[in-house]
Amino acid sequence: MRLENVVAVTGGRLLNTPSISRFDSVALLPSKATRGSLFVAHDTDEIEEALKNGAYGIITDKQPVVTDDEVAWIHVKNLDAALARLLRLWLVINPRKFLFVPPVIMEFLHLLVSDHEALLLPAGTLEASEKILASKEEQIILCDDTLFLERIGASVMEPKKKEVDFTLVSDHLFESSFILDGVYHERVPLAGPMRQIFKEAVALLEAWHIRYTLSRLAHTPSFMPVFVDIFMNPVPFGSGEQVFVFCSDSLPADSFAYLNRIKWTESKLFLPTQIKFQCDIKMERFLYENEMELLDSLHTPLKPGFYIFAGMKSDYFFDLVGTTAEKTTVTKGLF
Known part of the structure; x- marks a missing residue:
């Protein structure tokens, strides 16, 4: 230059x-x-x-x-x-291939991609810029921030469409068994509300011939179940009668509607008043103005049931209450 x-x-x-x-x-x-x-x-x-x-x-x-x-x-x-x-x-001097990926799909890509020819940009302008400057011409650069792509004048490729060879074998609330491209995967941590998004992530990778693996598949921040005890302390997955489910408010309405299948225990949906939530989900709702109002509504000891928080990440919530979310794998036989 x-x-x-x-x-x-x-x-x-x-x-x-x-x-x-x-x-x-x-x-x-x-x-x-x-x-x-x-x-x-x-x-x-x-x-x-x-x-x-x-x-x-x-x-x-x-x-x-x-x-x-x-x-x-x-x-x-x-x-x-x-x-x-x-x-x-x-980028005028060193052209690169960019692909926009919705944030909920990008969360899966971070867990799936095993191909060095695909570069997933991290959050943050400085970190993303550093990755671009160190990128190679043959790499596909995937980014979930449209504003950043516009600011740097990135030439974004048109998405490709591909059907995924996916057959659901058994459906559990927090795990799924399925056949993908002829390979059977038993009770992996893939929640029902996230299956369609997972399939879209796999379709994207297969359409662009990006290698991937399911060995690191886990729940993503957009749908994160955490088992807790009666005092809101996280416990190993499957070992409590109280489940906190943290959902992104950007999930499709049918992802939330899937939660209507919870019939065997009480469920409650917590929503900040700032979110315009339009979904016909049939469960008790609690609207809160601020975080303190939310915490005050969670009376301990907690009753058994599902507590669903829209628009809040699990790590942020447990920072508020002073504990840490368990990062354990799914136990066989749950739900």
């Missing part, structure tokens, strides 16, 4: 008259800087290390001390915005 193009694209101001005129790479961590790199400095304390590693330029929204006139020092008003524009320029 030529220096004048970087300055123009980022809307930056060149603070000196350097001897260099171009950059060979972009580095977001000082340890990743090499000879010829442009270092994106969120922290001025990292600049010295980047320079020692051979950086040819520094771009920052701080007020740096120009310590080496041979390298380029570029000041911008907003470094995050400048990084997005810098990625746009980088």
Whole structure:
């Protein structure tokens, strides 16, 4: 990338008259800087290390001390915005193949993908940008953030459609037995409300010829069952009579409707008033304005039953109550 193009694209101001005129790479961590790199400095304390590693330029929204006139020092008003524009320029020079994936499907992909030719972007602009800059031309880059893709000007490929060879053998609330592409999988941790989303994840992988494995399949944050004791302390899977189920409010309505099958025990649905929830789910509902109101409604000792929380992640909930969700595997024979 030529220096004048970087300055123009980022809307930056060149603070000196350097001897260099171009950059060979972009580095977001000082340890990743090499000879010829442009270092994106969120922290001025990292600049010295980047320079020692051979950086040819520094771009920052701080007020740096120009310590080496041979390298380029570029000041911008907003470094995050400048990084997005810098990625746009980088992608013009280094085209990449992007694919948008809905977040609920991406959760499964993180568990399934075993192919190095598929790159799953993490959450967070800085982390995702670092992955892109380290990517290879032959990789397919999967991202669940449409706003980020728009900001960096990514060329997103059209999705492919494929039917999955899937036959359900037995249906349990928190696990499924099925035949997938001729292979039998017995009682894996795949909840009924998530089966269709799982099939869409597999269809995507097969359509793009991305290798995958079911060996790490587990419940995802969008539908996370956690067994607890009467005082809301998480216990090993299947060992309690109280089950907290944490669901994303972005799940399809039929995923929630599936929960209507719970007939053998009491069930209660907890909803924040900020969520517009439109689903004909036949169970008692509790609407709450804030987290304290939610916690006050959960009287201990808890009665046996299902407590379903829409729009809340399990880790966040247990942080509120001061405990930690159990990360154990499904016990055979549950439900």
